[in-house]
Amino acid sequence: MSENARRVARKFVAAINAHDVAAILAFLAPKFVMVDSLGNRLPREQMPSGWKQYFSMVPDYWIKVQEEIADKNRIFLLGQAGGTYVAPGGAPQAENKWQSEAVWCATVSRGKLTEWRIWADNEPIREKMRAATSR
Numbered sequence: 001m002s003e004n005a006r007r008v009a010r011k012f013v014a015a016i017n018a019h020d021v022a023a024i025l026a027f028l029a030p031k032f033v034m035v036d037s038l039g040n041r042l043p044r045e046q047m048p049s050g051w052k053q054y055f056s057m058v059p060d061y062w063i064k065v066q067e068e069i070a071d072k073n074r075i076f077l078l079g080q081a082g083g084t085y086v087a088p089g090g091a092p093q094a095e096n097k098w099q100s101e102a103v104w105c106a107t108v109s110r111g112k113l114t115e116w117r118i119w120a121d122n123e124p125i126r127e128k129m130r131a132a133t134s135r
Contacts, residue, residue, distance in 0.1 A: 002070035009075045009106035012113060013063050021051045029112035037120045058083035058125070059092065063102070077104040081120060085128040096132060098124040 008027060015023035025047060032044040042050060055061060061083035069076040082099025084092045102120035106113055 002072060002075065004111065005073055005075040005106060005108040006068060006070055008108045008111060008113060009068075009077060009104075010065075012106065012116070013065060013077065013104075017062050019055045019059075019061070021048060021055070024051055027113050029109060029114045032113055033115050035115065035117040037118050037122055056086070058085055060084050063104075073109060074105055074107050077106070078102075082124075085125055085132060087129075087132040090132065096128045098128050100124045 012024065012027045015027065025044075028044050028047060030044065032047070034042045034047065034050075036042065061081070063077075063079065063081050065077045065079040067078040069078070079102060080099050081102045082097070084094075085096040085098060086092050100121040100123070102118065104119075105115070105117040107115040107117075
């Protein structure tokens with residue numbers, strides 16, 4: 001099953017990097033949950049608006065996977081995430097680029113993601129957000 005998990009996770013990351021919300025949603029099982037780096041559990045129902053909002057806040061968001069570790073129906077992806085923070089009503093500015101190390105865990109069942117868990121240092125984007133609001 002780990003090859004199936006690898007394939008699904010790779011295609012899911014490609015959909016994220018393409019900012020294709022419809023493709024992202026197509027990979028999610030009905031009982032899907034995303035667990036963010038703060039431990040918040042977000043159900044599938046929140047994904048359409050959540051991804052649209054995130055892509056408006058970081059319009060060039062990207063994930064770069066450098067290593068994969070698969071185990072049965074799970075795959076851990078190690079790499080970096082980054083982009084440019086854009087304040088509401090603002091425009092992208094070079095000084096608002098950020099990136100951080102991250103780990104994602106995709107749990108797959110029957111070709112669909114049942115969980116997408118993220119561990120990342122969010123301080124780089126928070127720093128850009130604070131700086132943008134103080135200008």
